[in-house]
């Protein structure tokens with residue numbers, strides 16, 4: 001990768017819909033991301049350009065961090081392609097290097113703003129799942145607009161996810177958990193799906209809710225983890241009886 005490909009330090013995409021102050025530069029390290037890292041920059045490639053077009057299920061993970069979920073899921077579910085979108089270039093580089101070292105070709109890391117990417121680079125009804133594990137809670141009231149789960153995100157998710165596809169969320173933050181439940185629970189296009197949540201948890205590592213770095217840390221600290229699954233209701237189905 002030469003220097004011209006690096007995203008600008010202040011990439012405007014990171015600040016749309018709530019300023020995200022992440023370092024845009026890669027780390028000076030020996031870790032080799034191979035071809036598993038894509039720097040989105042100002043004009044990131046679309047989902048169709050990044051993912052295989054062979055009918056396999058495509059999932060997105062928003063905020064992949066150091067890539068624990070991606071590494072586990074690419075091993076457990078080789079038939080699925082997962083695009084991890086991470087705003088912090090150094091984390092994305094680290095996660096991509098782990099995929100590269102493991103020889104995985106069914107996942108990629110993209111440096112971009114996950115919410116914006118879902119909105120402007122993902123075709124309608126193209127994802128079978130969106131995973132969001134331990135999203136930044138932005139605890140200060142004046143920063144609350146930077147959270148991923150704000151009122152407008154439900155329409156963004158509903159457009160991108162196939163009928164009966166899922167959103168999987170985990171958080172240790174009680175206040176943010178309440179916000180996720182309120183925002184997603186009020187969305188007419190989604191329904192809580194506790195049965196699917198429990199089924200995925202029981203499926204073990206590599207499935208939804210596979211332990212991430214933050215989950216391990218929080219469990220060691222004795223924090224309570226809240227996990228949610230929401231099913232995208234069919235577009236032309238009967239109205240939800242709620």
Ligand SMILES: C[S@@+](CC[C@H](N)C(=O)[O-])C[C@H]1O[C@@H](n2cnc3c(N)ncnc32)[C@H](O)[C@@H]1O
Nearest residue numbers: 063064065086087088113114133134212213214
């Ligand atoms: C608390 S960490 C959790 C990381 C990982 N999911 C885990 O559980 O270990 C939140 C991550 O989300 C990333 N992030 C925050 N907002 C984002 C956004 N809008 N798009 C993509 N990544 C985002 C941050 O850079 C950070 O790596």
